Amino acid sequence: MVALSLVLVAGLTVAGCTFEFGNGPGSTGSTATTANQTTGTSGATITTQGPGNIVDEGNGLASPAQAVGAALGPSVVNIAVSGTSSEGPFGQQYEYQAEGSGVIYTADGMIITNNHMVTDNNGDPVTSIQVTITTGEVLAATIVGRDPLTDLAVVKVSAKSRLPVATFVTSQPNVGEYAVAIGSPLGYENSVTLGIVSGLGRTIEGVSGNEGVALNNLIQTDAPISPGNSGGALANASAQVIGINVAYESPVSGAVNIGFAIPSVVVTKVADEIISTGKATHAYLGVGTQTVTADLQRQFALSRSSGILVAEVTQGGPAGKAGIQQGDIIVKIDDQEMVKSSDLLVAVRDKKPGDSVQVTLDRDGATMVLTAILEERPANLN
Incomplete structure (x- = not known):
């Protein structure tokens, strides 16, 4: 039986835990594919063609993750949430706390993350959201809208200046191309891990922690993903976001580096609709x-x-x-x-x-x- 984990760090007061759920089932070298960029309905930059450049590692001392981390890192934030949650046979009230990640979608403070990141164990919205940007500034955030069907959510912060926006690419990546995950695993902010796109069109059945909804058409990657990566970026070697990290197979099942991300074509569609109307329709x-x-x-x-x-x-x-x-x-x-x-x-x-x-x-x-x-x-x- 395969165990899968939503990639957030969560706990009751001070105890950390990982949510378990369900039974689951590129190019190389220095050539480039020119990509067209458009502006989404929310003002975000969205790339509609090609996986983009593959970084030439040159003398072997550099890594694709180095350039991606430098370019995209400022657009990835740490998210800490809290609230109360009822658990146990008598419905005792506990303080709910969790940490995860988010990706800046618009310069005026719209940030994409996972629905399960801003939802407590009862499926209710959390009551407090704190966003830490790479400057170290901590900003209070509010929920703009949530979509359990895709496990996506948008939160909003008010910053003193315009925020660095990530570029999303909406075409499917190629299996075998570089994949770089950026997030806050175990609370370690702006951590960067390198792997490849291992597969496409993956399905996770019966997700708990996201109101029991199955997720499908996911990107599979072997870029190491850990608790706290929820809502963070999965990027190609051109620092374009190809997906939002959502889950990984637990090592308990014997899996090694099997993680999943929601593809950007879904992410941008849902985010634009949430920003426009407060919800996503399906x-x-x-x-x-x-x-x-x-x-x-x-x-x-x-x-x-x-x-x-x-x-x-x-x-x-x-x-x-x-x-x-x-x-x-x-x-x-x-x-x-x-x-x-x-x-x-x-x-x-x-x-x-x-x-x-x-x-x-x-x-x-x-x-x-x-x-x-x-x-x-x-x-x-x-």
Whole structure:
């Protein structure tokens, strides 16, 4: 059984602990890829092409992490939070404290971090947030908005001067390219670790500490990530942020340097929406599903050994309105093959409420194609 950890330092009063959750499943040399930069709706710099330059290590004494740390470090902050939390069989009140990281998104003080970083053990917003920038100045912060579905949040500080903004790149990185993690592991501010992008499209099932929500389409890296890296930057060798660090596989499982980051294409979209409206909206189909396997096929005499079994249909939801029934096996959403339940999450989360999708399904051996109109995901639905 694989144990995964949200990468924040947390504790009750003075005791530190790590949240455990779930059962989980580039270029080299000195050539450069020219990247186009645009300004997001919040004024942040967003790069839309290419992983950028790969640093030439020259005489072997320098590291890509050296230049990245110098360039991006000032845009990564330490975040310390506190509040009260009810735990134990009698609901005793404890002081909740945690430390993690954040990335400066706008010069006027918008900072991106993880939802679990600003949420206590009960799923409630923390009551106090203190942000330490690289000058050593400590600033009080307020929550602009949280999005449990992507485990992202935006907090706001008021600084005396404009803050150094990170550059985000929204294209997917290449597997094998350099990856540099910057954050505050165990409270050690502005720590820099070097690795590579190990994989793409990873899924973490059943995240606790983030209201039980699964995270998908994550970047996997072997850049060492530890408690306290939550909300920090994962960057390429050009000091462009490719993702926000969110979790790592616990060494208890035998894993060595397996960490995960939310890709910047998701981060910037959610952050811009939170800054604009105070929340992020997501589409949903309204089904509970289970991945079809050969064992599941034998157990329930299913007509297929692959696809996504509809175990539950939300009453009055988009799927029910489209005619999707319990026991159907979803084979495709539009042109995307559905192999496992997380494929459905990815396909739907790329859409907006009001978008229509073609659902190809198998019903007792017969193929059907139904049209579903996606709706806004209810706030109380994980």
